[in-house]
Amino acid sequence: MSIDPAFVVAPVSRRIFGxxxxxxxxxxxxxxYEPGHPTADEDGFRGDVLDLVRxxxxxxxxxxxxxxxSGYKWEDGVGPVEQRPTRLDPAWRTIETNAFGLNEFMRWTKVAGVEPMMAMNLGTRGLQEAIELLEYANYPAGTALSDLRIEHGAEQPHDIRMWCLGNEMDGPWQLGHMTAEEYGRLATRTALAMRQFDKDLELVACGSSSRAMPTFGAWEATVLEHTYEVVDYVSAHAYYQLLDGDHASFLACSADMDRFIHQVVATADHIGAKLSSDKRINISFDEWNVWYLRELQSGQGGLPEDWTEAPRTSEEAYTVLDAVVVGSLLITLLRHADRVTAAxxxxxxxxISSIRTEPGGPAWRQSIFHPFAQTARHAKGTVLDLRLDAPTLTTATYGEVPVLDSVATYDAEEGRVALFVVNRHPSEPVSLSTSLRAFGDAALAEALVLADDDLTAANTESDPDRVVPRAHGDVKVDDGVLTAELAPASWNMFLLQ
Ligand code: AHR
Structure with missing residues (x-):
């Protein structure tokens, strides 16, 4: 591998760590949100969770x-809590009390120090509700809806910049599912109306729910033919899981994400060419993770038979293997920083989470928390176009893939290189040799590895730190070359300064 600060892909968009x-x-x-929890503040926001989110x-x-x-009425979630209606949510078969809604979420984002990205209902609703929600949320004061927000205790406009025009409208499971043609027209009308209020909003059109959708590619093309000039992003969603014990394929699943990104970019650019547009549409990869969806769909640990409030749905106990895959998916997103600018x-x-809690009890970090937190902390500055010459690995699901998945970033202000590498091989170590000569006398500042003899090990309430990254035992930098032994199925991070 060689890394050189002269070869830049793009700046690291902080929005990739969404x-x-x-x-x-x-x-x-x-x-x-859990009023009454020992760590909750006066708004009912769990302080232990807020600390972990930060x-x-x-x-x-x-x-x-x-x-x-896609079945939500935002109006149900605002105003005096005791007057809010309880509703059925058909998407997840739950009873929604609406105790938490838009204004609570916006207060939470301030405390958490995060930017909101708001999705609107284009399933059972449409243009009128979209512009009403926009007026309620973003207009300062003096109109019926903005004054209502103030009456509801939110004095200042929320000024939400990023908006998703619906969710997964290509999916037959989606309430109000549409054809690409129907959705493209509705998304365009909605986007145009929203831009009449505020031309600088950042709007996301729904792309495909997965690369395996039968409409993938054609969906993006049709939707973008309609929306190209009025949106900024097209979305992409992808979930992966270990199937039938095939570790090699699971460890290589970021190859699918990589192809997904290439194909959406190609489709978007094709539509841009067709429309003679100089504009560029970027990708908002706004749902991605490891998710044991097959178990959910087959009913084991799946949706409840009865309608209940806040049931335990898809509470995955993530393993070492899952964490390595999450690290690799994040590497892939970063490598495409020129076109994936939000995720x-x-x-x-x-x-399906990085953080787990027990009601009234503790909060803890799942295994997948760690590669995310380390990458978000250290991937800064620009993504570099590294050169890699690696052996390949043949997998049943994704064919031949490079055995290593990697990305490097360079923070010129700090003079710091961060190198993230996943060894996808399920049973063989890989010897890494990386030329860093272009960085002069950069020395190793930190090296971490997440790997384990037991790939099924997970963090639990009683053993919350069973899976954590550990200091890399097998790395050195000599004469501008970093050498390291990468354990099988491992996520590795090297910081040089
Ligand atoms: O994140 C869980 C679900 O996955 C989302 O509700 C949906 O958009 C996707 O199918």
Whole structure:
């Protein structure tokens, strides 16, 4: 591998380190919000969770869904709590009390120090509600809806800049699912109306729910033919899981994310060419993670039979293997920093999450917390176009892939290089040799590895630090060359200064 500060992909967009809070399972209730919890503040926000959110380094948070948003009335979640209606949420078969809504979320983002990314309902609702929500949220004062917000205790406008025009409208499971043609027209009308209020909003059109969707590619092309000039981003969603014990394929799944990004970029650029546009559409990868979806779909640990409040849905206990994969997915997102300029890991707390809590009890870091937190903390400045010559590995699901997945960033102000490398090989170590001569006499400042003889080890309430990154035992820098032994199925980070 060689790294040189002269070869730059793009600045690191801090928005790549986004996350997602959906009204799903216990992400909100007993996740970020639990009045009466020993650490809760006067708004009911759990302080232990807030501390972990800050440590995780999350920059933006998408809200309130997800599939939830496609049946959501934002008006139900504002105003005096005792007057808010209780509703059924068909997306996750839950009873939604609406005790937590827009103004609570916006207060929480301030305390957490994150930027909001708001999704609006284009499933059961549309243009009128979108512009009303915009007026309520963003207009300072003096109109019916902005004054209502002030009456509800939010004196200052929320000034939300990023808006998702619906969620996964390509998915047959989505309330109000549409064809690409129908969605493209609705998203365009909605975006145009929103821009009449504020031309500088940043708008995200729905792309595909996964690269495996039968409409993938055609969906993006049709939607962008309509929306190209009125949106800034097209979204992409991807979830991966270990299937049938095939470690090699699971460890290589970022190859699918890589192809996904290449193909969406190619499609967007094709539409740009077709429309003779100089504008460039970027990707908001606003749902990604490891998710044991097959278990959810097959009913094991899945959606509840009965309608209940805040059930335990998709509370994955992430393993070492999952953490290595999450590190690799983040590496892939960063490598495409020129076109992926926003991303949200799904989700933040309890449901498919980095952080777990018990009601009334503790909060802890899942294994996947660690590669995210380290990357968010150290990937700064610019992403470098590193050169890698690595052996390949043949996998059943993704064919031949390089055995290493890697990215390097360079923070010129601090004079610091951060190198992130995943060894995808499930059973063989790899010897890494990296030329850093272009950085003069850069020395090793820190080296961490996340790996374990037991790939199924996970953090739990009783053993919350079973899986943590540890100091790298097998690394040195000599004469401008870093050499290291990378353990099988490992995530590695090297900082040089
Ligand atoms: O993040 C969980 C769910 O996954 C979201 O609600 C939906 O958009 C996606 O299918």
């Amino acid at each position: 996350s997602f809070v959906e009204h799903m399972g216990r992400c909100v209730y007993t996740g970020i 440590e995780l380094g999350v920059t933006t948070v998408r809200y309130p869904g997800g599939n939830f948003v 949200s890991q799904a989700q933040l707390v309890n449901t």
